[in-house]
Amino acid sequence: MKKIEHICFIVPNYPTKNDPVYTFVRELICSIADSGIKCTVIAPQSITNFIIKRKRKRPYFWEDYNENNYKIDIYQPIHAPFLNFKLKGSNLAGMITQFTVVRTFNKINQSPDTLYAHFWHSGVVAGHIGNNYNLPVFIASGESKIWVEKLYSKKKILRSLESVRGVISVSRKNMLESTSLGLASRDKIKVIPNSVNNKVFYKMNKREARKKLGFAEEDFIVAFTGSFNYRKGVLRLEEALKKNPGVKSLFIGSGELVPQCENILFQGKLPHNQVVTYLNAADIFVLPTLAEGCCNAIIEAMACGLPIISSNLSFNDDILDDQNSIRVDSKNIDELAKSIQYLKDNKDIRDRMAASSLVKAKELDIQNRSRKIVDFLRENL
Structure with a gap:
């Protein structure tokens, strides 16, 4: 098996102590970091979070550390998901998100060995980067309902997914949904259910x-x-x-x-x-x-x-x-x-x-x- 030294994760969000969103994303990345793999995260932050929801604006770049003190680089560029209308078959919000993530990826100092995207809509963006930089792409499908076609045209989806080497599906249900939508063939998908950090969640008296x-x-x-x-x-x-x-x-x-x-x-x-x-x-x-x-x-x-x-x-x-x-x-x-x-x-x-x-x-x-x-x-x- 080939060696992996650096993974770039493209995810919809990332948690902090004061904003515990997508905690499962951090748990996985922290565990992978424990294996000695460098982890970089691109998690666009929505402008609506701090304009409408009054959440604190996060820095563009910051560092997270897991419990074993492994460093995780976090990039959080601002994007505008409320621009919900179509332009040339794709949702404008999706196009802006892709532009934002690509621009941020270009600023990463050390080139990763692979891209790992959470959910199919992030996978389209990762696939676009993978095609341009000749990088292998992996996608984790864990959506309650796969909605990537609301953001991108079918043509763009299929073109972007050309560099996808494999898909991690959190359930057989997600696997079947992914194949029925023509996003991946069955032989590219491995079902690995979600998990728990047993050091955080455990039986007490x-x-x-x-x-x-x-x-x-x-x-x-x-x-x-x-x-x-x-x-x-x-x-x-x-x-x-x-x-x-x-x-x-x-x-x-x-x-x-x-x-x-x-x-x-x-x-x-x-x-x-x-x-x-x-x-x-x-x-x-x-x-x-x-x-x-x-x-x-x-x-x-x-x-x-x-x-x-x-x-x-x-x-x-x-x-x-x-x-x-x-x-x-x-x-x-x-x-x-x-x-x-x-x-x-x-x-x-x-x-x-x-x-x-x-x-x-x-x-x-x-x-x-x-x-x-x-x-x-x-x-x-």
Whole structure:
């Protein structure tokens, strides 16, 4: 296998302590950096973040360090994603993003050995660079729904993807969606589910976690982590909880759809490294989501030893089974409510599911995943 010394990642966003977005991107890059590979990240920052959302503008260039003190170079040029109209078959916002990323790539001092793009729309930009600089390109497909054709014409997509050597798909669902859209052939795709950093998310003593947070020991607590929107199902969970009076809840996240049911013990955003304590204080994790690539929040909950109630759709097939979860129709409020009540009433079943979640989460460790990805890159350079 060929040696890789430097990877340039092209990603939609990158997290900071005060803005924990795309934390899964950083976890992977930090793990790859631990192997001694130099990591450079190009993550365009939207002008709307600091004009409309009032987020702090980040520097164009800054350095991140993982827990083992490996340095990661971060470039964050400004782009304008709100220019949502077509020009010559492509979305103007996509064209501006490509121009911004290419210009930034030209300023990187050390040329990378390969490009690694998160999601197909970033992959088109990476492919354009790969074609011009004769660099191999790899793409990670983890979208809840692949929407690259909304940004670029079919002709541009296919031309840009000529330099793609391989695709990492987070689920069989994403693999099938990618092939059905003609973005890649099956022989170029490897399914490697998302993962968890078991040093950040792990099983704690529930009694101690509840004591730390001020929660009663005897309460039955349901945890939810995700955006407060229709797709994730925050209000569907709220309606299900209304049918289970006395059940307490934790809603970790933010968004436009704010749950207002009784017995909410916590609601709001948390720094990523604090979520583990709240998950450990819960009895079960419920996410009635309608679409995912492969849900990181579910894997994090499993690493904390929680039984899962989530969707019976195919995006969960690679991480959930009847040993660690109850899978439901996420639009069926009664089914959600009954599943919550069932686990509340059956501690033995909860305990068995919790143990199975822990076993599965150990398989889905970030170091195992990064090693598989790097091996795949080396094999296909």
